[in-house]
Amino acid sequence: MTQRAVGPELILASTSRYRKKQLESWRIPFKSFPPKIDESKVKIDLSHLDPSSLCLELAKLKAQSIAQDHPHSLIIGSDQMALLDGQVLDKPGSADKAKRQLTLLSGKSHSLLTSLFVCYQDRSITFLEEVKVVFKNLSNQDIEDYLSWDQAWDCAGSYKYEHLGICLIQSVEGRDPSSILGLPLMALSEAIEKLTGLKPFTLFSPMDRGGPLV
Incomplete structure (x- = not known):
């Protein structure tokens, strides 16, 4: 008889449907709760930090805000920033801003910084993944046609790599391409194993396969 592995409850501290979908691909049970932080205020308060440090701090604060109420769970926090020539590209929020970003x-190279903070009991692990993305030369018509399909107003950089946004890209360079989608799964797998002594596929038995519990 298959026994359920002894592992902690997993909680994703995120409202992002993209991160949630990534974790669902593992087909292991987890819960998802919105972080109890005012991200806009945090960014203002920590505006003195460089983008890498800010990205890491946001992931940490997201996870810790949930860990307070779930001290025995493994909490996953993440954040992402797009950088062009050292400047942060915020989520556009509108078609006009998305067009300007694209x-x-x-024809240029930009970076996607994706941070990960995973905590379990009194231990934590932090990662920062950087992926360099080079865009093809795009005409105004290319940009308008793309945005008519992928309305990427809520994505840093104004494109969806997992959809037709990949057609805009000439090359990708980085350790973990999954981080482009918002959650670095290779780093997460490593963090879970270091914190629990279990690989993600041994946290639960096959009979527990599924996705988010809430």
Whole structure:
């Protein structure tokens, strides 16, 4: 008889449907709760930090805000920033801003910084993954046609790599391409194993396969 592995409850501290979908791909049970932080205020308060440090701090604060109420669970926090020439590209929020961002990215290389903070009991692990993405030269028509399909207003850089956004890209360079989607799964696997002594596929038995519990 298959026994359920002895592992902690997993909680994703995120409202991102993209991160949630990534973790669902592992087909292991987890819960998802919105972080109890005001991200806009935090960014203002920590505006003195460089982008890498800010990205790491946001992931940490997200996870810790949930860990307070779930001290025996393994909590996953993550954040992502797009950088062009050292400047942060915020989520556009509108079609006009998305078009401007893609125009800036056309024919250039930019970086995606994706942070991960995983805590379990009194231990934690932090990662920062960087992926360099080079865009093809895009015409105004290319950009308009793409945005008519992928309305990427809520994505840093204004494109969805997992959808037709990949057609805008010439090359990708980095350790963990999954981080482009918002959650670095290779780093997460490593963190879970270090913190629990269990690989993700041994946390639960096959009979527990599924996705988010809430």
